[in-house]
Amino acid sequence: MKLGKATREAFGLALAQLGETNPDIVVVDGDVGNSTRTELFGKKYPTRFFNVGIAESNLVSVAAGLASSGKRAWLASFAAFVMCNAYDQLRMSVAFPCLDVKVVGTHAGISIGEDGPSQMGIEDVGLACSLPNFTVIVPADEPSTFKAIEALNKMRTPAYLRAGRPNVPIVYEGDFEFQIGKANQLRAGSDLTIIAYGLMIGPVLQAAEELAKTGVQARVLDMHTIKPLDHAAVLAAAKETGRIVVAEEHLLHGGLGSAVAMSVVRQHPVPMRFVGINDTFAESGKPDELLAKYGLTAADIVKAARDLPARK
Amino acid sequence: MTVRLSLPDLLAKAKVIRRHIVMSTTAAASGHPTSSMSATDIVTALYFGGVMRYDAKNPTAPGRDKFILSKGHAAPLLYAILAEAGYFSTDLLPTLRKIGSPLEGHPNYRRLPGVEASTGSLGQGLSIGVGAALAAKLDNFDARTYVLTGDGEVAEGQIWEAVMSAAKYRLDNLVCIIDQNGYQQTGATSDVLDLRPLVPKFEAFGWFAQEINGHDVNEILIAFDKAKHIKGKPSAIVCRTVKGYPIHQMLASDPNHHGKPLTKDEAEQAYAIIG
Numbered sequence: 249m250k251l252g253k254a255t256r257e258a259f260g261l262a263l264a265q266l267g268e269t270n271p272d273i274v275v276v277d278g279d280v281g282n283s284t285r286t287e288l289f290g291k292k293y294p295t296r297f298f299n300v301g302i303a304e305s306n307l308v309s310v311a312a313g314l315a316s317s318g319k320r321a322w323l324a325s326f327a328a329f330v331m332c333n334a335y336d337q338l339r340m341s342v343a344f345p346c347l348d349v350k351v352v353g354t355h356a357g358i359s360i361g362e363d364g365p366s367q368m369g370i371e372d373v374g375l376a377c378s379l380p381n382f383t384v385i386v387p388a389d390e391p392s393t394f395k396a397i398e399a400l401n402k403m404r405t406p407a408y409l410r411a412g413r414p415n416v417p418i419v420y421e422g423d424f425e426f427q428i429g430k431a432n433q434l435r436a437g438s439d440l441t442i443i444a445y446g447l448m449i450g451p452v453l454q455a456a457e458e459l460a461k462t463g464v465q466a467r468v469l470d471m472h473t474i475k476p477l478d479h480a481a482v483l484a485a486a487k488e489t490g491r492i493v494v495a496e497e498h499l500l501h502g503g504l505g506s507a508v509a510m511s512v513v514r515q516h517p518v519p520m521r522f523v524g525i526n527d528t529f530a531e532s533g534k535p536d537e538l539l540a541k542y543g544l545t546a547a548d549i550v551k552a553a554r555d556l557p558a559r560k
Numbered sequence: 561m562t563v564r565l566s567l568p569d570l571l572a573k574a575k576v577i578r579r580h581i582v583m584s585t586t587a588a589a590s591g592h593p594t595s596s597m598s599a600t601d602i603v604t605a606l607y608f609g610g611v612m613r614y615d616a617k618n619p620t621a622p623g624r625d626k627f628i629l630s631k632g633h634a635a636p637l638l639y640a641i642l643a644e645a646g647y648f649s650t651d652l653l654p655t656l657r658k659i660g661s662p663l664e665g666h667p668n669y670r671r672l673p674g675v676e677a678s679t680g681s682l683g684q685g686l687s688i689g690v691g692a693a694l695a696a697k698l699d700n701f702d703a704r705t706y707v708l709t710g711d712g713e714v715a716e717g718q719i720w721e722a723v724m725s726a727a728k729y730r731l732d733n734l735v736c737i738i739d740q741n742g743y744q745q746t747g748a749t750s751d752v753l754d755l756r757p758l759v760p761k762f763e764a765f766g767w768f769a770q771e772i773n774g775h776d777v778n779e780i781l782i783a784f785d786k787a788k789h790i791k792g793k794p795s796a797i798v799c800r801t802v803k804g805y806p807i808h809q810m811l812a813s814d815p816n817h818h819g820k821p822l823t824k825d826e827a828e829q830a831y832a833i834i835g
Contacts, residue, residue, distance in 0.1 A: 274698070298694060298729070306687045306721035313691020316669070316677065318622060319698070321691075337718070340681040341688060345669040 249417035249450060256354040256411040258393035260285020263322060266401055267293050273401075274314050276300060276323040278307040284324035284354045284411075304329050308337035308351070315347040320401075327353025327369025327410055335375060343379040348404045351376075354411045356386075357497035358525065358542055359447055361414075364532040369410070370525050374502025376408035377475045383407040383428060384475040388449040389419040392472060395426035403428070410446065414535055417450045419470065429473045431481035437465035440553055441485035443508055444495040445471050448523075448544065452495055455549035466553065474504050479511050486516040491556045495523035495549050497539075521552040563645070564610030570777055573644065574604040578806075578834045580640035580653050585821040588657035591665065594804035594817045596637035598741035598774070599708060602799055603627070603637055605780040606706055607645050613703075616646035619673040623701040626676045626692050630685020631710040631739065632666040633819070638675070639663050647674035683716025685709060686736055690726050693734040693794075704788070708737045712744030715753045720765070726794040727766035734794040735787050736762075739774065741803040743816040762796040774799025807833050 252258075267273050267289050277299040281287035290297035300306050304325055311321040323330070330353050331338070342349045353376075356369040376384045385400070385407065387393040393411065400407050419434065426432070434449070435456050444452045449470055456466040467489050469481055485492055492512060494505040505522040512518060523543065530542055539545055565573060577600050585591035606612050612625040629638045636656060643650040655661035662671035666680030677688045689707040696703040709719065726734050738758060742749050755761070762769035768790045772779040780799070787795035802808050804817055807830045811817045822830055 274695075295698065298725075300690075300721070300725040300728075303718075303721035303725070305683075305718040306690070306725055309684045309687030309718070309722070310691040310694070310725065313677075313688035313693075314695050315691070316688070317626075317692045317695030319691075319695050336681055337684060337687075340678060341684050345678045 249419070251415050252390035252418040254413055254415050255387055255390065255393045256285050256413060258390040259352055259397060259409065259411050260288040262394045262397035264288040264292050266397065267296070270320060270401065272318065272320045274298065274319045274321050276307055276311045276314070276321060278302060278304050278325045278329070280325055283326070284352065286324045304334040305337050308334040309341040311349045312341035312345070312347050315349045316345065320348050322350045322352065324352035324354060326367060327356035327372040328367060331369060331372040331375045338379055342406050343381050346381040346405055349406050350400050351406070351408045352411060353408065355413045356410045357412060357447060358530040358538045359412055359414050359497060359535040361535040361538060362532050365529040368530060370499050371502065372410055373474055373498050373504065377502065377507065381406055382475065383473065385428065385473050386410040386446040387472055388446055388470055389416050391418065391420040391424070392426055396472065399426060399428050412447050416447055419449050429476045429478055431478040432470040432472065433467065434470050435466065435468035437467035438489050439464045439466060439559065440491040440493060440556060441467040441469060441489045442493045442495060442549060442553065443469045443471050443485065443504065445474065445504060447497050448495045451544065451546040452549055454546035455553065458546060458550050459553055464553070471504055474507060477507050477511055479515065482508055482511040483515045486512050486518045490518050490559045492518060492520045493523065493549060493552045493556070494520065497544055498524055500524040500526055519556050521555055523548050523552050561615055562610045562613050563608050565608045567777065570604065570609055573608050574601050575834050577604055577637065577640045577644060579831055580643070580650070581636045582822055582827050582830045584636050584639065584653045584656040586824060586827040587654045589821055590657055591636055591821055592633040592819050593636060593821060594811070595631065595710070595741070596634040597805055597807070598801040598803045599634055599637055599739040601775050601777055602737055602739065602780055603641050603708065605777050605784065607641050609777065609781050611781070611784045612706065614645070616674065619647060622699070623703050625703055626705045628677045628679070628685045628689050628705065628707045629667055630679055630707050631682065631713055632679030635665065635667050638667055642672070642674040645674070648672070682710070682713040683718040686719055686722035689734055690722050690731065693726070693731040694729060696733055704733045704735065706735045706737060708739060710744070711738055711740040711742065711749050711755070712752065714738060714755055714758065723762065723765045723767065730792045731794045732791050736794065736796045738796065738798045739801055740798055741801045743803045743818060745818050747816065758796070758798045766793055767796050768793050769796040769798065771798040771800065774801035775805055
């Protein structure tokens with residue numbers, strides 16, 4: 249697979265592009281605009297860009313005040329900081345009044361590498377899903393990030409988008425559909441379904457190829473929207489393939505695995521396995537070393553798939 | 561549009577507001593009447609003393625002045641003010657805190673016209689006000705935002721994050737009013753976390769700050785007028801108030817009386833004192 253830009257870079261480019269045709273868009277930064285790439289917007293539209301300093305609580309509530317005054321507010325910070333430092337503000341200033349604030353958390357997951365656990369958002373998706381009125385999206389690559397940002401811009405309700413630090417392989421080439429709340433099938437298969445989002449899509453596709461060598465055909469779903477979940481795609485996966493693996497660069501508690509499991513149990517129970525971060529913080533290291541050490545590689549996904557009971 | 565009552569009418573309006581506060585919280589058998597009454601003269605002056613421009617019939621009109629109740633537990637005051645200003649009927653006031661009523665325990669932006677922010681988790685209103693003031697500047701509206709906080713509330717770190725950013729953006733269309741009634745949930749603010757004097761703290765962050773008697777309507781109006789004429793910096797008005805004013809002597813055995821409604825008998829006494 250060809251390597252594309254990091255999803256944070258794609259977000260920054262897409263937002264700067266939206267600024268041209270959307271004069272009501274304003275962007276609030278907590279002094280990480282060169283990391284989150286909102287500086288691309290800020291350089292083009294300095295009067296609509298507000299760096300409020302290292303103050304995440306204020307960052308979120310200022311965006312809310314702009315939104316309740318008719319602006320279309322976007323804000324970005326590291327996933328760990330905006331979600332964990334400013335959760336009460338996301339809850340009370342944004343989610344409860346259901347304002348048009350788009351929250352972007354970059355540097356998510358352990359794939360940020362050397363900076364270590366204090367900087368790694370590994371609970372952000374679960375926290376975002378616990379905010380009523382929020383839509384939660386994690387795009388897998390550069391092209392789908394562009395489409396996700398465009399789609400979010402059409403909504404007037406709050407949303408969280410998770411973006412990553414490293415460059416990631418291009419999953420979507422040429423024309424493709426991206427609809428919020430609708431999973432994309434990336435590979436056909438009837439022996440099991442592997443559901444994932446974000447950075448894990450690459451290893452999942454590799455794992456599917458590996459499994460195919462032994463005659464196991466895996467369906468692969470890019471569940472880019474965690475909330476609202478595509479329950480129809482989950483039901484079809486359970487019914488048609490009988491077994492499900494969920495893989496995510498996130499704590500197992502409260503992530504996509506939890507959401508899919510709830511959907512499966514309610515609609516059509518089948519055996520499931522989960523690949524994710526198992527109730528631990530990670531550490532500093534190279535991204536690939538960390539993904540291997542904490543069990544987020546193609547081999548881990550293959551192992552989880554082989555651990556499933558055989559189809560009845 | 562503005563509503564500018566004469567001084568005697570303004571004082572009479574404040575009495576009506578206080579009676580609404582007592583009536584609604586006693587009917588609800590819960591709520592924060594004393595936290596509402598300390599700020600009554602300030603907010604009455606804002607809405608009925610010719611300070612704020614608003615149109616109750618068009619509550620989301622672009623370019624309106626905004627009032628944000630950051631100390632959301634004083635919701636009974638906000639509801640009484642909005643009802644008297646014509647945003648909704650005063651008949652709604654006795655439904656305070658009852659299921660189905662939009663007059664929730666703390667203000668809900670989505671359920672009631674005239675409520676500019678959902679508050680109740682202390683410390684967020686001033687930041688929301690910063691956002692509103694920035695938006696007004698971007699749109700070239702001559703619109704002002706007034707935020708009311710408690711004196712216990714300013715212990716929240718976010719207040720000072722907002723203070724710093726308001727100074728950076730020279731938000732002379734933003735006013736932070738501190739209802740310094742001297743009490744918070746568990747006791748006197750001087751015992752819990754004494755941040756007085758507040759004026760030099762705001763000044764140190766680049767604000768224009770005044771300290772006034774928050775029950776003297778003339779002083780309040782003069783302070784708001786001064787704030788309007790300050791250019792290039794935001795304004796703070798520290799209002800010395802008395803929790804429960806003017807029924808504080810009736811509650812002398814419990815001067816804080818935080819989050820407690822009056823009994824029906826106490827309410828009757830209170831109406832007599834308010835006049």
